[in-house]
Amino acid sequence: xxxxxxxxxxxxxxxxxxxxxxxxxxxxxxxxxxxxxxxxxxxxxxxxxxxxxxxxxxxxxxxxxxxxxxxxxxxxxxxxxxxxxxxxxxxxxxxxxxxxxxxxxxxxxxxxxxxxxxxxxxxxxxxxxxxxxxxxxxxxxxxxxxxxxxxxxxxxxxxxxxxxxxxxxxxxxxxxxxxxxxxxxxxxxxxxxxxxxxxxxxxxxxxxxxxxxxxxxxxxxxxxxxxxxxxxxxxxxxxxxxxxxxxxxxxxxxxxxxxxxxxxxxxxxxxxxxxxxxxxxxxxxxxxxxxxxxxxxxxxxxxxxxxxxxxxxxxxxxxxxxxx
Numbered sequence: 619x620x621x622x623x624x625x626x627x628x629x630x631x632x633x634x635x636x637x638x639x640x641x642x643x644x645x646x647x648x649x650x651x652x653x654x655x656x657x658x659x660x661x662x663x664x665x666x667x668x669x670x671x672x673x674x675x676x677x678x679x680x681x682x683x684x685x686x687x688x689x690x691x692x693x694x695x696x697x698x699x700x701x702x703x704x705x706x707x708x709x710x711x712x713x714x715x716x717x718x719x720x721x722x723x724x725x726x727x728x729x730x731x732x733x734x735x736x737x738x739x740x741x742x743x744x745x746x747x748x749x750x751x752x753x754x755x756x757x758x759x760x761x762x763x764x765x766x767x768x769x770x771x772x773x774x775x776x777x778x779x780x781x782x783x784x785x786x787x788x789x790x791x792x793x794x795x796x797x798x799x800x801x802x803x804x805x806x807x808x809x810x811x812x813x814x815x816x817x818x819x820x821x822x823x824x825x826x827x828x829x830x831x832x833x834x835x836x837x838x839x840x841x842x843x844x845x846x847x848x849x850x851x852x853x854x855x856x857x858x859x860x861x862x863x864x865x866x867x868x869x870x871x872x873x874x875x876x877x878x879x880x881x882x883x884x885x886x887x888x889x890x891x892x893x894x895x896x897x898x899x900x901x902x903x904x905x906x907x908x909x910x911x912x913x914x915x916x917x918x919x920x921x922x923x924x925x926x927x928x929x930x931x932x933x934x935x936x937x938x939x940x941x942x
Contacts, residue, residue: 635855635856635858635859636855636859637855638851638852638854638855638858639851639852639854639855639856639859640855641848641851641852641855642848642849642850642851642852642853642854642855642856643848643852644848645844645845645847645848645849645851645852646844646845646848646849646852648844648848650842650845668837668838669838671834671837671838672831672834672835672837672838673834674834675830675833675834675837676827676830676831676833676834676835677830678830679826679827679828679829679830679831679833680827680830680831682823682826682827683823683824683826683827684823684827686820686822686823686826687820687823698870698873698874698877699874701874701877701878701880701881702881703881703884704881704882704884704885704888705878705881705882705885706882706885707882708879708882708905708909709875709878709879709881709882710875710878710879712809712812712875713733713734713737713767713805714730714732714733714734714736714737714908714909714911714912715730715731715733715734715767715801715804715805715912716805716808716809716812716814717733717879717909717912717913718730718733718805718912719802719805719806719809719814719815720809720814720815720868720872720875720876720879721876721879721912721913723815723865723866723867723868724806724809724815724817724865724866724867724868725802725806725865725866726802726805726806726912727912728795728798728924728925728926729911729912729914729920729924730801730802730805730912731771731795731798731801731923731924731925732897732911732912732919732920732923732924733908733909733911733912733920734767734768734771734908735755735771735775735790735897735923736897736900736907736908736911736919736923737905737908738761738768738771738772739897739900739901739908740900740904740905740907740908742758743757743758743761743772744756744757744758744761744775745758746897746898746900746901747898748896748897748898751788752786752787753786753787753788753790753896753897753898753922753923754784754785754786755775755784755785755786755787755790756783756784756785757772757775757776757779757783757785765804765808766800766804767801767804767805770797770800770801770804771801773797774791774793774795774797775790777793778790778791778792778793787922788921788922789922790922790923791925791926795925795926798925806866809872812871813869813871813872814868814869814871814872814875815866815867815868815869815872816866816867816869817865817866817867818865818866818867819860819865824857824860825853825854825857825858828853828854828856828857829850829853829854831853832849832850832852832853833850835849836849836850879909879913882909882913883913883914883915886906886909886910886913886915886916887915891903891906892906892907892910892915892916892919893915893916893917893918894918895907895916895918895919896918896919896922897919897922897923899919900919907919911923911924
């Protein structure tokens with residue numbers, strides 16, 4: 619069987635996927651309770667014919683689905699290119715939140731928020747100052763976010779700001795960070811668009827398989843109008859929810875780039891320059907500190923800027939656990 623080229627897309631978020639599945643299921647149930655539609659003569663013979671058509675229609679969809687799954691698995695198993703033991707510069711221009719997605723294989727840690735704060739400071743959108751144990755984050759007037767995750771962080775800072783506009787900590791985040799889910803999802807979706815991360819359960823393949831099955835079954839259930847209406851949204855919603863719940867995997871490109879970020883993490887570990895500095899040191903260390911917090915190399919800078927972090931909440935340095 620030849621290689622199948624797969625177009626990537628992002629599954630619907632769990633609430634929307636479940637809503638679609640529930641609506642479809644409700645129509646299906648109602649269709650069995652209230653069989654509204656035309657009744658065709660033919661009895662058992664017609665039923666056998668219609669269900670035979672349902673199977674014939676379903677089979678090509680699942681053949682294509684399994685071809686996509688096979689192709690995806692083959693691509694994931696391909697060896698990555700040679701990567702230096704250490705890299706002195708960030709290997710890509712992805713922001714710290716996207717790097718956190720790679721490190722967490724689709725599930726970034728909250729260190730991503732600290733990394734984004736430091737990246738904004740490095741860009742000149744924020745000022746971070748330290749006075750003893752006190753940390754002051756000051757937003758500059760007219761600061762514009764470059765993407766939705768930056769907007770979420772900046773809006774979160776405004777919610778925690780004192781009347782003069784300064785955010786004083788630690789902790790920086792005094793209010794619940796209810797936007798964390800949207801932040802993580804936005805970073806992960808961007809990584810998916812870049813072809814770095816995919817759902818562990820290939821939702822495109824299962825969507826094709828279940829859609830063909832639903833189409834086939836709809837022939838057999840055509841006399842039940844509500845079942846006919848509900849079966850497609852149920853199949854799509856169910857597969858999208860399954861893709862979200864099933865976790866994520868790095869693509870071949872994602873594994874290759876993650877290996878390079880691990881090499882950069884080893885460089886930071888060897889240098890040790892960002893290990894014991896606070897957030898204000900971003901003025902000196904710039905991206906090394908911003909990326910260091912999501913790579914487990916700059917814990918002193920990460921803790922006060924991470925929502926819900928404690929001194930005990932210390933991740934294993936990235937370069938010691940990464941496997942490719």
